[in-house]
Amino acid sequence: MQAKVRLKALLFDMDGVLVDVSRSYRRAIEETVLHFTGRQIVPGTIRRYRYLGGFDDDWKLTRAIITDSGMEVSPGRVIDEFQRRYRGERWDGFIAEEPPLVQTRTLERLQADGRILGIVTGRPEAEVKWTIERFGWKRYFPLIVAREKTEQRGKPDPFPLQHALSVLGIAGRQVETEEAVYIGDTVDDMAAARAAGLWAVGTVPPDADRAEHERHLRDRGAHLILDDLDTLPDLVDSFGERLALAAATNEQEKTA
Numbered sequence: 507m508q509a510k511v512r513l514k515a516l517l518f519d520m521d522g523v524l525v526d527v528s529r530s531y532r533r534a535i536e537e538t539v540l541h542f543t544g545r546q547i548v549p550g551t552i553r554r555y556r557y558l559g560g561f562d563d564d565w566k567l568t569r570a571i572i573t574d575s576g577m578e579v580s581p582g583r584v585i586d587e588f589q590r591r592y593r594g595e596r597w598d599g600f601i602a603e604e605p606p607l608v609q610t611r612t613l614e615r616l617q618a619d620g621r622i623l624g625i626v627t628g629r630p631e632a633e634v635k636w637t638i639e640r641f642g643w644k645r646y647f648p649l650i651v652a653r654e655k656t657e658q659r660g661k662p663d664p665f666p667l668q669h670a671l672s673v674l675g676i677a678g679r680q681v682e683t684e685e686a687v688y689i690g691d692t693v694d695d696m697a698a699a700r701a702a703g704l705w706a707v708g709t710v711p712p713d714a715d716r717a718e719h720e721r722h723l724r725d726r727g728a729h730l731i732l733d734d735l736d737t738l739p740d741l742v743d744s745f746g747e748r749l750a751l752a753a754a755t756n757e758q759e760k761t762a
């Protein structure tokens with residue numbers, strides 16, 4: 507593996523990476539399931555579904571929990587109840603209480619040297635824009651590929667990431683796959699990055715068990731795991747070396 511890897515584009519998943527959704531989504535899922543089933547979710551249920559993968563958004567995940575309990579409900583009704591709690595009538599739902607997971611000056615540093623930052627997410631575009639506006643991050647993310655752009659082909663399908671790179675190409679900012687990294691917190695993020703030929707960097711969301719989460723992400727192809735998003739500028743500067751180190755450590759663990 508070459509030691510020098512120059513990253514021209516950093517693509518981020520939003521939920522659980524840039525934004526702490528551990529409370530907001532969990533509460534929306536719990537309350538929506540309770541609404542339809544009349545029952546509280548058993549602790550650990552949401553985590554189990556997440557590691558299973560294949561739900562490119564929490565609406566589908568919520569509906570799966572409900573239907574697996576033996577109840578039939580249409581996707582539209584699940585979305586309505588979920589959104590009533592998550593977004594609220596006037597953007598006053600749980601979304602308004604989500605904390606950022608990265609400092610603004612970190613984004614500032616990352617954007618130096620002409621690097622492009624983008625968001626590739628299953629979140630609806632209006633909710634992406636509302637949240638980055640709230641954090642004052644609009645200028646850092648010129649590229650946003652949200653849910654509407656990838657209908658039917660969300661992660662783990664590589665399409666959203668491929669689409670992001672082609673948007674850059676059309677804008678005259680050609681980026682090769684090996685010059686781009688996708689930073690995500692789920693097994694589907696890692697699978698999508700790998701399938702698109704990008705570097706896959708995993709993060710551990712605040713509510714997850716670190717060791718367990720890392721194991722799941724590595725199993726699905728994470729090249730590297732990042733402890734803290736604010737250390738990303740250092741990682742980007744020494745990306746090639748860190749990749750080589752991680753590969754060597756993985757080898758050692760396999761033979762140990």
Ligand SMILES: [Mg+2]
Pocket residue numbers: 519520521522523690691692
């Ligand atoms: Mg996520």
